[in-house]
Amino acid sequence: MKKLINRRPGNALSWALGLLPFLLLMIAYMVASDARLAENPNDKLLPALDSFVQAIDRMAFEPSKRSGEYLLWADTLASLQRLGIGVAISALVAVVVGIGNGTIPLVRSTFSPLVTGLSLVPPMAILPVLFIIFGLGELAKVMLIIIGITPFMIRDLQQRAREIPAEQIIKMQTLGANTWQIITRLVWPQLMPRLISAVRLSLGPAWLFLIAAEAIAATEGLGYRIFLVRRYLAMDVILPYVVWITFLAFVIDFLLSRYSQWRYPWFHQKGH
Amino acid sequence: MAIIEMKNLWKEYGDQVVLERLNASVEEGEFVTIVGASGCGKTTFLKLLLGTEDATRGELLLDGQPLPAEPDASRGIVFQRYSVLNHLTAVENVMLGGELESSRWFGISVGKKRKQLRKDALEMLESVGLGPAADKYPHELSGGMQQRLALAQALIKRPRILLLDEPFGALDPGIRADMHKLVLSLWKSQRLTVFMITHDITEGFYLGTRLWVFDKPRLDPQAPGAYGARVTYDLPVGDCENGTLTSINQRVTRTSRVLNDTL
Known part of the structure; x- marks a missing residue:
């Protein structure tokens, strides 16, 4: 009998073990739900599975009586649009400032303290300021995402840019490169896969800020819907929405990771 | 005229004197091997030649002119590690010098020019024995092949002097012997002026034309x-x-x- 630390599961066992906790959670939920519903058939806290099916059907496949929209899709579209715009703008700003700060000492001395200071401001604390300045429209919600994740991404990319070996920067110069060419041919391509991992890391906070902003002021969106139906204790809508958001987050992360491995094979070698 | 001339060259960091009173001149086509204990200023000397450090006193002349105070295309370099760009394939690494020259803004060439650069780069890769590996990324190459690539990348720019900073330090002995042969044959065929730093004194004894030992004659x-x-x-x-x-x-x-x- 080998020691526990040396025993490794095979492929099939590995899958089975991984699925087990999910299965147990499902069973625990169903048992608890049955128990509560047996006591009170109108219980709203732990709805039975068929109420989820009905709720999903109602939200996703029947037009809303009030607006005629398919709510789940309209909400998803609205949220993904905000998330996409917010993250894209953040990524762009982060690359530009990160490269500037990371590569050019004069720029770094000028802006690095500012970025550090800004990154310490809690974004949620200035949410009211955003609503005051940008109104309650799309801009404020997108701005919250941008303000929430950009400073972190800048600092990350700045650090990654500084980690480019000095040998390579000297090498570029001995090949005749000027500063701009060092950026376009060395720093920029080297940072692209690192930008993708920064985006992947920021997506969690980005969702957080998105849902927070939608909860406070929106007329559609996944976060808005969850907080709206909360008033009716509509767990049969909230829980599928949460699962849906989680699934979207997973898919986005998975696609980014795959894209990075396909597009930047050199980056994913050597233990990155 | 000497290609490199040192006139009473000093380098100090604060009160630490690293190099003192260096006087020498090197003719075009010489192969200077530099050995010495670690901490004896070999690398500092290389940095002076490269232009990443300035001399505290004295003069360092390239073709009779003071060396530019930053790295440029007049000096090629091969480091022990990180010499090639890992996001470019072998042939792209070798084309890079030409591309940077042909397009001052983005450093990317297109069309006929690119074809020509690629052709030249492939020839250069062939001459260092990397022909079949042209489209591989550096991480797919062994340590010795990466150093061959670094040589090819530096040499295609035809630098006035070639600096080698312990280029074979990380290689296995057998590979190292192959690399010695390669460097000697490139030095002969391209009529290069080479400065090579090594901590392997025996290497300095049969590679090149001239051996410099950096040492502290006065040592407290x-x-x-x-x-x-x-x-x-x-x-x-x-x-x-x-x-x-x-x-x-x-x-x-x-x-x-x-x-x-x-x-």
């Missing part, structure tokens, strides 16, 4: 930084007496002990 064990290193031996390679290697080895080892035990 209580203050190893008080005096700088000088070129204590400047020998033509090939006609050294047998005892020379042993005596150099002893001296360098002694200096190394003093420097690296007290620091």
